[in-house]
Amino acid sequence: MSKYDLIYQIVRQIPIGKVATYGQVAELAGLGGQARLVGYALYRVDLRSSDIPWQRVINAKGEISESLHRQGSDYFQRSLLEAEGIQFTPTGKIDLKQYLWRPDPTTWEP
DNA sequence: CCGGTGACCCGAG
DNA sequence: GCTCGGGCCACCG
Numbered sequence: 001m002s003k004y005d006l007i008y009q010i011v012r013q014i015p016i017g018k019v020a021t022y023g024q025v026a027e028l029a030g031l032g033g034q035a036r037l038v039g040y041a042l043y044r045v046d047l048r049s050s051d052i053p054w055q056r057v058i059n060a061k062g063e064i065s066e067s068l069h070r071q072g073s074d075y076f077q078r079s080l081l082e083a084e085g086i087q088f089t090p091t092g093k094i095d096l097k098q099y100l101w102r103p104d105p106t107t108w109e110p
Numbered sequence: 111c112c113g114g115t116g117a118c119c120c121g122a123g
Numbered sequence: 124g125c126t127c128g129g130g131c132c133a134c135c136g
């Protein structure tokens with residue numbers, strides 16, 4: 001069981017229409033303080049044949065993290081989220097108060 | 111082995 | 124809002 005597997009396991013639990021931040025995923029995976037690792041794990045996901053909803057992970061500011069290396073997958077990410085019913089503000093951000101995933105503490109089992 | 115880099119985050123000015 | 128600085132750690136040359 002690698003650290004990446006833990007991360008993917010968490011990401012798979014994010015429901016449709018909700019999002020989680022990199023730091024939040026790291027925290028739930030027991031990797032507190034290692035948000036960068038989450039970004040790295042998602043970078044290695046194969047976009048086409050993946051069963052992981054990588055698009056539901058955004059940064060703490062409520063934005064999609066853009067990068068030169070992503071070659072447009074960041075733009076693709078936005079369209080996927082919009083297709084799930086998530087609306088963006090005029091400045092291209094997501095309202096975390098409305099869309100942030102809050103896992104039920106009672107149901108939660110690591 | 112070592113230094114640079116990065117889909118990150120947080121607190122201070 | 125902004126920029127800086129520090130912390131984090133796998134990966135790569």
